[in-house]
Amino acid sequence: MKNSLSNLSLAAVLILAAALIPGAMLIAAAGAHDAEIREIKATEARWNHEFESRDLEKMLAHYIDDATVIAPGMPPFHGKEAIRSLLKEMAADQAMSLKFQTLRVHIAKSGDVGWTEGSYTMTMTDPQTRKPVESSGSYVTVYKKEHGEWKAVSDIASAGPSSVEEPSKEKSHER
Amino acid sequence: MSAEKNIEIVQNAYAAFSRGDMDALFNSFADDIQWLTPGNSAFAGERRGKEEIGGFFRLLDEQWEILSFEPREYIASGYRVVVLGRYDMRAKSTGRAAASHWAMVWTIRDGKLARFQEYTDTSTMEAAQSA
Numbered sequence A: 001m002k003n004s005l006s007n008l009s010l011a012a013v014l015i016l017a018a019a020l021i022p023g024a025m026l027i028a029a030a031g032a033h034d035a036e037i038r039e040i041k042a043t044e045a046r047w048n049h050e051f052e053s054r055d056l057e058k059m060l061a062h063y064i065d066d067a068t069v070i071a072p073g074m075p076p077f078h079g080k081e082a083i084r085s086l087l088k089e090m091a092a093d094q095a096m097s098l099k100f101q102t103l104r105v106h107i108a109k110s111g112d113v114g115w116t117e118g119s120y121t122m123t124m125t126d127p128q129t130r131k132p133v134e135s136s137g138s139y140v141t142v143y144k145k146e147h148g149e150w151k152a153v154s155d156i157a158s159a160g161p162s163s164v165e166e167p168s169k170e171k172s173h174e175r
Numbered sequence B: 001m002s003a004e005k006n007i008e009i010v011q012n013a014y015a016a017f018s019r020g021d022m023d024a025l026f027n028s029f030a031d032d033i034q035w036l037t038p039g040n041s042a043f044a045g046e047r048r049g050k051e052e053i054g055g056f057f058r059l060l061d062e063q064w065e066i067l068s069f070e071p072r073e074y075i076a077s078g079y080r081v082v083v084l085g086r087y088d089m090r091a092k093s094t095g096r097a098a099a100s101h102w103a104m105v106w107t108i109r110d111g112k113l114a115r116f117q118e119y120t121d122t123s124t125m126e127a128a129q130s131a
Helices: A001-052 A056-060 A080-092 B003-018 B020-027 B049-063 B124-128
Strands: A064-071 A097-107 A111-126 A132-146 A151-161 B029-037 B045-048 B063-079 B078-090 B097-109 B112-120
Touching: A001 A056, A001 A097, A001 A111, A001 A132, A001 A151, A056 A080, A056 B020, A064 A080, A064 A097, A111 B003, A111 B063, A111 B097, A132 B078, A132 B097, A132 B112, A151 B097, A151 B112, A151 B124, B003 B020, B003 B063, B003 B097, B003 B112, B020 B029, B029 B049, B045 B049, B049 B124, B078 B124, B097 B124
Parallel strands: A064 A151, B029 B112
Antiparallel strands: A097 A111, A111 A132, A132 A151, B029 B045, B063 B078, B078 B097, B097 B112
């Protein structure tokens, strides 16, 4: 009798565990997902500071070796060395200022690919007039996780009024 | 709906566009689809609903010849799919060609495309249209 009761209790515990474990796994997965979102946001915040301090190597370190950068009115930059030449030119421009604001972060289910959308304002010296010119627009940056760090694969900026909607204005399921 | 299914919906829409099947493309849109295009040209800004987006495609056909259109990579996160690709176009007004890499971000709702946002080098495209 005692054995039967023990068996029943064990069965109940196992059923309860089976019911709770998937839920617990979902919560853990959601937690990991949120942690990745925070990590990418922190990466972009750091990147902003590196532009401010014109730290070329740190600015460049955010890209994978075969990354692509598409900036308004310029030919595409493919690969780290091409991107280095772009960033070097930017860092050498005393008027240069680039500030970008992350508005959305998305992580794929696989957990190793994601993207951000945001807006930017940039000031650069116009090569013809030698005067600083401000421009603004929106961007999308695609990331992949490389050696535990989020690195940019593709960085595409569009000039003109930013049309990235603030996440708060959207329905809750469209994070 | 799974991320894989959402990628398939977006892939089918590009396939329809590539074979010129605009009925199939528009069938994949939600009635109140929101369409956001960057830049300062006649294409820029926000459009809503199939009728306004029909106007977008008519304008595209009037002003540009599409030489190549290649969606290359699809990445999904829940209700959203980002597509990375490249197009080569020729401005009909000037005959000048322009190419740009692009990213297009789609939101899927109830199996339909509900929001589109494009990121591309609009200044290169706009320069090709300037005489």
